[in-house]
Amino acid sequence: MAVYTDVAADELADFLSQYDLGELLSYKGIAEGVENSNFLLHTTEGSFILTLYEKRVAKNDLPFFLALMTHLAEHGVNCPLPVKGRDGEALRELSGRPAAIITFLEGVWPRKPNAAHCAGVGEGLARMHLAGANFAIKRANALSVAGWRPLFDAAASRADEVQPDLRAFLATELDYLASGVWPTNLPEGVIHADLFNDNVFFLGDKLSGIIDFTFACNDMLAYDVAICLNAWCFEPDHSFNVTKARAFLNAYGRVRKLSEAEEAALPLLARGAAIRFLLTRLVDWLNVPPGALVRPKDPLEYLRKLRFHQSVASVRDYGLMPSGLVA
Numbered sequence: 018m019a020v021y022t023d024v025a026a027d028e029l030a031d032f033l034s035q036y037d038l039g040e041l042l043s044y045k046g047i048a049e050g051v052e053n054s055n056f057l058l059h060t061t062e063g064s065f066i067l068t069l070y071e072k073r074v075a076k077n078d079l080p081f082f083l084a085l086m087t088h089l090a091e092h093g094v095n096c097p098l099p100v101k102g103r104d105g106e107a108l109r110e111l112s113g114r115p116a117a118i119i120t121f122l123e124g125v126w127p128r129k130p131n132a133a134h135c136a137g138v139g140e141g142l143a144r145m146h147l148a149g150a151n152f153a154i155k156r157a158n159a160l161s162v163a164g165w166r167p168l169f170d171a172a173a174s175r176a177d178e179v180q181p182d183l184r185a186f187l188a189t190e191l192d193y194l195a196s197g198v199w200p201t202n203l204p205e206g207v208i209h210a211d212l213f214n215d216n217v218f219f220l221g222d223k224l225s226g227i228i229d230f231t232f233a234c235n236d237m238l239a240y241d242v243a244i245c246l247n248a249w250c251f252e253p254d255h256s257f258n259v260t261k262a263r264a265f266l267n268a269y270g271r272v273r274k275l276s277e278a279e280e281a282a283l284p285l286l287a288r289g290a291a292i293r294f295l296l297t298r299l300v301d302w303l304n305v306p307p308g309a310l311v312r313p314k315d316p317l318e319y320l321r322k323l324r325f326h327q328s329v330a331s332v333r334d335y336g337l338m339p340s341g342l343v344a
């Protein structure tokens with residue numbers, strides 16, 4: 018449950034008086050997510066999500082996220098829209114945090130994703146990549162290779178409390194990924210960078226919406242594919258499910274074909290994606306703020322995924338016939 022910052026009813030009523038959203042009927046902290054404080058608001062005008070942006074979100078980046086949601090919605094992606102106050106502003110402050118209200122999306126995120134969900138995500142991710150192509154604002158990925166070392170430094174001294182020899186394992190992997198092997202010449206664009214199952218809504222098996230753009234940035238499109246491979250194509254026991262991966266990659270490829278270079282880089286990108294989430298989870302695991310209503314996510318899930326990708330020889334191991342080869 019993620020509520021790091023509480024909001025008092027009178028503060029919220031004052032805040033809402035700046036919008037044309039009617040009267041507040043009820044509000045409650047949302048029992049999901051780990052990054053920001055989110056509240057579900059019911060007003061006489063409908064349901065809305067109030068987000069108070071927390072530690073990992075730089076205030077300067079908020080206009081990027083809000084404008085991106087508007088851009089993607091205008092280009093056919095079903096995602097929340099920022100709600101503007103009567104002054105025309107969507108971004109303001111509440112309880113000492115940057116805050117915004119966004120529209121509520123119908124749908125349910127899949128607790129046990131199946132291959133059909135994975136195909137839906139593949140198609141949805143590719144459509145989002147195409148829709149983001151002409152988005153004018155840029156934001157560098159703060160959590161790419163250069164951003165991993167500071168996370169490691171923040172957790173290194175206590176990493177072995179979580180698993181023996183974890184510190185040495187992470188140091189070796191980081192050295193490798195920072196040794197010049199990380200691709201620099203793959204197609205780039207706007208990526209979601211956190212398209213996990215709790216950020217994708219479905220109605221039945223059909224994708225109905227994408228939420229949570231607070232890690233969105235410009236980076237390699239194939240890196241987003243690698244993040245999803247990690248998030249969607251493993252089982253609860255952390256074993257890789259090649260059927261899900263094939264469904265995901267084929268559906269992505271039908272909308273936006275991966276180049277040979279992107280396919281070849283996928284195992285390495287998946288290692289990078291795995292260490293990125295391993296490190297943020299490790300830092301969060303070791304630093305739960307006192308009193309915060311949050312359930313930190315298991316870093317070791319990503320250690321197992323990372324080990325799997327270290328053993329991958331080519332995209333064939335992800336269920337994909339490499340381009341250029343006849344099936």
Ligand SMILES: Nc1ncnc2c1ncn2[C@@H]1O[C@H](COP(=O)(O)OP(=O)(O)O)[C@@H](O)[C@H]1O
Binds near residue numbers: 230
């Ligand atoms: N626009 C929305 N419509 C409906 N539910 C939402 C919306 N945004 C967030 N939620 C709910 O809040 C939860 C946490 O939101 P999320 O943005 O993932 O959190 P965080 O900001 O911590 O990353 C989601 O899993 C979902 O249940």
Ligand SMILES: N[C@@H](CCOP(=O)(O)O)C(=O)O
Binds near residue numbers: 051229
């Ligand atoms: N997806 C990340 C955690 C951050 O995302 P949220 O949407 O759950 O707040 C992870 O699984 O480590």
